[in-house]
Amino acid sequence: QQQVKQSPQSLIVQKGGISIINCAYENTAFDYFPWYQQFPGKGPALLIAIRPDVSEKKEGRFTISFNKSAKQFSLHIMDSQPGDSATYFCAARRGGTSYDKVIFGPGTSLSVIP
Amino acid sequence: SQTIHQWPATLVQPVGSPLSLECTVEGTSNPNLYWYRQAAGRGLQLLFYSVGIGQISSEVPQNLSASRPQDRQFILSSKKLLLSDSGFYLCAWSRPYEQYFGPGTRLTVT
Numbered sequence: 315q316q317q318v319k320q321s322p323q324s325l326i327v328q329k330g331g332i333s334i335i336n337c338a339y340e341n342t343a344f345d346y347f348p349w350y351q352q353f354p355g356k357g358p359a360l361l362i363a364i365r366p367d368v369s370e371k372k373e374g375r376f377t378i379s380f381n382k383s384a385k386q387f388s389l390h391i392m393d394s395q396p397g398d399s400a401t402y403f404c405a406a407r408r409g410g411t412s413y414d415k416v417i418f419g420p421g422t423s424l425s426v427i428p
Numbered sequence: 429s430q431t432i433h434q435w436p437a438t439l440v441q442p443v444g445s446p447l448s449l450e451c452t453v454e455g456t457s458n459p460n461l462y463w464y465r466q467a468a469g470r471g472l473q474l475l476f477y478s479v480g481i482g483q484i485s486s487e488v489p490q491n492l493s494a495s496r497p498q499d500r501q502f503i504l505s506s507k508k509l510l511l512s513d514s515g516f517y518l519c520a521w522s523r524p525y526e527q528y529f530g531p532g533t534r535l536t537v538t
Binding site: 345346348350355356357358359360363403407412413414415416418419420421423 | 460462469470471472474477479485518520522524525526527528529530531532534
């Protein structure tokens with residue numbers, strides 16, 4: 315199964331709150347799990363990424379939690395700010411190919427309200 | 429540092445007209461290159477990838493084609509545009525494990 319499932323489709327969070335986006339996958343050949351942030355009219359930007367042998371990675375206010383046995387991973391945005399309002403894509407890279415085959419989730423539209 | 433450029437930024441074309449979108453990468457050599465399409469409010473669909481000059485692989489059958497005439501140049505083309513070709517076209521390059529996207533081209537077919 316090549317899919318990456320992502321939820322929720324949209325999310326509204328108060329300023330200062332925690333935003334949580336969840337993703338799930340089936341293919342055990344995935345070996346890298348990046349998150350991308352996309353502002354309207356712009357290309358997606360790599361935000362943070364994790365390897366499956368690590369359970370958590372934190373960069374500033376952004377944290378990835380990874381559960382290998384459950385094949386699930388999530389993005390937590392602490393102290394959410396209006397500037398975080400964007401669409402977030404989780405993704406999974408399939409190893410063993412000559413190129414970086416990356417499967418993207420459908421995206422979550424995050425709105426942080428003041 | 430690496431930079432990826434795309435042009436034009438926006439394009440409005442009539443149905444049946446040809447298309448040429450260009451992507452160039454600076455600051456790296458022999459990158460893997462990719463073309464994605466993103467429909468409004470939707471996710472990213474991989475259209476083509478290239479692992480070297482003249483080497484193009486297509487992920488989905490479609491009205492578009494791609495070419496890589498130089499190491500850091502990737503071109504997306506069509507001979508006759510369809511309404512369904514409208515969307516946001518993104519070029520990307522990768523180094524092992526990570527892909528980096530360009531600013532995108534908004535194509536509207538009328």
